[in-house]
Amino acid sequence: METLHIGGIKLTWLNGGVTHMDGGAMFGVVPKPLWSKKYHVNEKNQIELRTDPILVQKDGTNLLIDSGIGCGKLSDKQKRNFGVTEESSLDESLQALGLSAEDIDGVLMTHLHFDHACGLTRYEGDKLVSVFPNAAIYTSLIEWEEMKNPNIRSRNTYWKENWEPVQQQVTTFEQKLDVLPGITMHHTGGHSDGHSVIVLEDSGETALHMADIMPTQAHRNPLWVLAYDDYPMTSIAAKQKWQAAAAEKDAWYIFYHDASYRALKWDENGDIKVSVKRQKQ
Secondary structure (H helix, E strand, O other): EEEEEEOOOEEEOOOOOOOEHHHHHHHOOHHHHHHHHOOOOOOOOEEEEOOOOEEEEEOOOEEOOOOOOOOOOOOHHHHHOOOOEEOOHHHHHHHHOOOHHOOOOOEEOOOOOHHHHHHEEEHHHHHHHHEEOOOOOEEHHHHHHHHOOOOOOOOOOOOHHHHHHHHHHHEOOOEEEEEEOOOOOOOEEOOOOOOEEEEEOOEEEEEOOHHHOOOOOOHHOOOOOOOOOOOOOHHHHHHHHHHHHHHHHHOOOEEEOOOOOEEEEEOOOEEEEEEEEOOOO
């Protein structure tokens, strides 16, 4: 498992499963001859997107960023439609670190789309239960309200199976939440109305998790937004704002979806100057 230290904060990427989504949808109006130079695409026009939660450890507290695709939650049809070739093995990842799901103190949900939230619950027989029974689950108030009351578009990704069993664990915020000193969530909107980014700061070092307004390193251009984005102009403005803030602090960018990079820094010319690459099995 790949790791990165931001001062005294340790990040470890766990195995949350993988999807393969349509490349055109993931890059919106950007022509394929452009985006395919920056991200691998298969013969079905699908791109590989990991759904790997990031374990964040600081001062004895164990947090997760998002929860993975889950295990045993998707039908064969859903697996086919979403290109799921591997489900989550989060328990095994945590066990290798000497931890279990019961040791997770908080789950920072950037948003609650199925590929981020399916890992919050699992089946025990016919009953759905919380995967992280001792964790507070953090998300923006806007996101939580839409999760419970999706519209005609969002009901395809906000599923009751992912929120009903954990609703007593949920803590919401409006604009900003200080989860721990140096670990903050910021509401941005854009990809979804309640979407949030996460900032990690310690000992003069910074990491920024842009979640799905920059799901892969190939989405660095502020104009390269997803067809899945509910509010693309909001995504563009948020990318510009947070990229400017990251440049001032020479911040790491960390990823949940990227199939090749866990984390990286860009130089002033937009070239990758340092990175943590995913070690493919």
